[in-house]
Amino acid sequence: MGSFSRRDFMLSAAAAAAGLGLAGCAGANKILGKSAELPAAAGGFKDITSKPIPLVRIAFIGVGNMGSNHLRSLVKMKDHCQVTVVCDIAPALTARASGIITKAGHPAPKVYNGPQDWQRICAEEDVDLIYTATPWDLHVPICLAAMENGKHAASEVPIALTVEDCWKLVETSERTNRHCQMMENCCYGRSELMVLNMVRSGLLGEIIHGECGYNHDLRDVKLYNTPYKEEGKWRWKFSRDPKTGNLYPTHGLGPIMNCMNINRGDYFDYLVSMSTPARGMNLWAKEHLPESDPRRHQNYQAGDINTSMIKTKKGYTIYVVHDTNTPRPYTRINMVQGTKGIFQGYPDKIFVEGRTPMKRTEQGYLAHEWDDITKYVAEFEHELYKKYGGAGTGMSHGGMDFIEDFRLIRALQTGHTFDQDIYDGVAMSCIVELSSQSLSNRSKAVDFPDFTRGAWKTREPLVMADF
Numbered sequence: 136m137g138s139f140s141r142r143d144f145m146l147s148a149a150a151a152a153a154g155l156g157l158a159g160c161a162g163a164n165k166i167l168g169k170s171a172e173l174p175a176a177a178g179g180f181k182d183i184t185s186k187p188i189p190l191v192r193i194a195f196i197g198v199g200n201m202g203s204n205h206l207r208s209l210v211k212m213k214d215h216c217q218v219t220v221v222c223d224i225a226p227a228l229t230a231r232a233s234g235i236i237t238k239a240g241h242p243a244p245k246v247y248n249g250p251q252d253w254q255r256i257c258a259e260e261d262v263d264l265i266y267t268a269t270p271w272d273l274h275v276p277i278c279l280a281a282m283e284n285g286k287h288a289a290s291e292v293p294i295a296l297t298v299e300d301c302w303k304l305v306e307t308s309e310r311t312n313r314h315c316q317m318m319e320n321c322c323y324g325r326s327e328l329m330v331l332n333m334v335r336s337g338l339l340g341e342i343i344h345g346e347c348g349y350n351h352d353l354r355d356v357k358l359y360n361t362p363y364k365e366e367g368k369w370r371w372k373f374s375r376d377p378k379t380g381n382l383y384p385t386h387g388l389g390p391i392m393n394c395m396n397i398n399r400g401d402y403f404d405y406l407v408s409m410s411t412p413a414r415g416m417n418l419w420a421k422e423h424l425p426e427s428d429p430r431r432h433q434n435y436q437a438g439d440i441n442t443s444m445i446k447t448k449k450g451y452t453i454y455v456v457h458d459t460n461t462p463r464p465y466t467r468i469n470m471v472q473g474t475k476g477i478f479q480g481y482p483d484k485i486f487v488e489g490r491t492p493m494k495r496t497e498q499g500y501l502a503h504e505w506d507d508i509t510k511y512v513a514e515f516e517h518e519l520y521k522k523y524g525g526a527g528t529g530m531s532h533g534g535m536d537f538i539e540d541f542r543l544i545r546a547l548q549t550g551h552t553f554d555q556d557i558y559d560g561v562a563m564s565c566i567v568e569l570s571s572q573s574l575s576n577r578s579k580a581v582d583f584p585d586f587t588r589g590a591w592k593t594r595e596p597l598v599m600a601d602f
């Protein structure tokens with residue numbers, strides 16, 4: 136396999152990193168040993184590395200809600216990157232994007248507004264990175280066009296909606312030696328980073344089970360429409376198909392994957408999935424949309440709550456839920472259960488055997504109560520949050536988007552491998568199709584494709600060291 140023909144190189148790159156005082160420990164991001172890019176290789180797993188780029192030039196496609204969040208982060212990184220091109224089919228949004236860029240003291244970007252302009256941008260613009268935060272069905276074509284034209288690609292979540300498209304992304308990244316990162320910001324949340332530290336330190340013991348999800352009442356977002364509510368124009372359409380399973384598995388799963396070393400020592404084996412009946416969107420449309428709105432008369436058939444269980448190759452289990460159609464507060468659950476304790480989010484709490492105080496009930500039973508998480512912060516706060524959490528203060532999603540974007544740009548600037556590579560992006564995104572296959576077949580178990588082609592067995596757990 137391609138990976139193992141490159142094994143010697145990877146070891147020397149890790150050694151070089153150690154010699155430079157960089158992240159030389161096992162599982163740390165690797166850097167390219169020589170100042171030349173690797174030649175394009177025939178298929179096979181590949182830890183993508185590329186020549187360091189002193190100032191990363193970016194074309195940003197889709198500058199709506201999330202795209203503008205990323206822009207606000209990127210413009211703060213003056214010594215690291217510059218957004219030189221912006222594109223959106225809504226001229227008001229490219230105007231807003233230009234304003235964000237120039238207000239931060241950068242030169243005005245070149246602006247595109249055509250629906251197919253992303254193709255020209257990928258082919259003609261002299262940039263290093265194509266970054267897309269467009270609706271879901273554009274992620275794959277834009278990433279493929281970027282890589283085929285020698286650019287690195289970064290995409291919002293999910294990066295693909297089908298297994299076939301996942302393979303296209305993997306094979307193109309390997310062949311062109313271009314990075315293709317799915318931007319899973321939740322891996323950089325303060326709590327998620329802290330839990331990763333706890334897991335790595337052994338505080339929770341062997342991690343045997345995780346629970347996660349995306350429970351976010353989006354009925355209003357999906358069926359709302361103003362010039363600045365672009366999401367309302369596309370997201371609702373995905374709620375119509377009865378075969379729809381988990382459309383958005385990545386926010387909950389990304390951090391759990393890191394804790395459970397998926398793609399790095401373990402991998403998803405198979406999944407079973409089922410959904411409730413579809414009620415939420417139909418009721419909401421009837422209650423909130425006028426007779427004249429065609430969306431009021433749609434039959435929304437995607438089940439409101441989709442639940443999947445994943446078994447990993449090592450026998451561990453993960454529960455993943457998706458619900459954007461019922462009235463409820465937001466949660467990604469973020470639960471990690473180990474042999475010595477448990478962490479659970481929303482709100483954060485912990486129980487560690489031998490550390491969390493326990494009392495006996497009047498009947499003599501041991502009573503397990505949640506411990507106060509603040510008692511653990513000083514010991515387990517992640518290095519990345521300590522260093523960059525402040526810079527993200529007041530920014531989108533509690534600052535995790537800033538840390539995520541900074542890691543992406545710094546990896547390109549320094550030539551390190553990414554925290555989340557193409558194999559991680561597709562391992563999560565393929566659940567969109569696998570959950571659909573399973574629920575359409577009486578929850579029959581569906582095998583995960585092994586996008587790494589066995590390399591997961593020997594890869595080291597991820598260490599997100601600063602670089």
Ligand SMILES: NC(=O)c1ccc[n+]([C@@H]2O[C@H](COP(=O)([O-])OP(=O)(O)OC[C@H]3O[C@@H](n4cnc5c(N)ncnc54)[C@H](O)[C@@H]3O)[C@@H](O)[C@H]2O)c1
Pocket residue numbers: 196197198199200201202222223224225228249250251252253268269270271273291292293318319320364365366367532
């Ligand atoms: N990571 C997160 O926390 C997070 C949060 C929200 C959304 N997202 C993701 O971000 C992406 C965008 O979601 P959003 O909420 O920003 O939606 P949005 O509708 O606000 O933004 C999408 C933008 O793409 C533009 N667009 C559509 N077709 C285009 C084309 N052909 N060329 C150029 N631009 C085009 C739209 O005009 C719009 O401005 C989705 O993948 C979504 O899942 C991620």
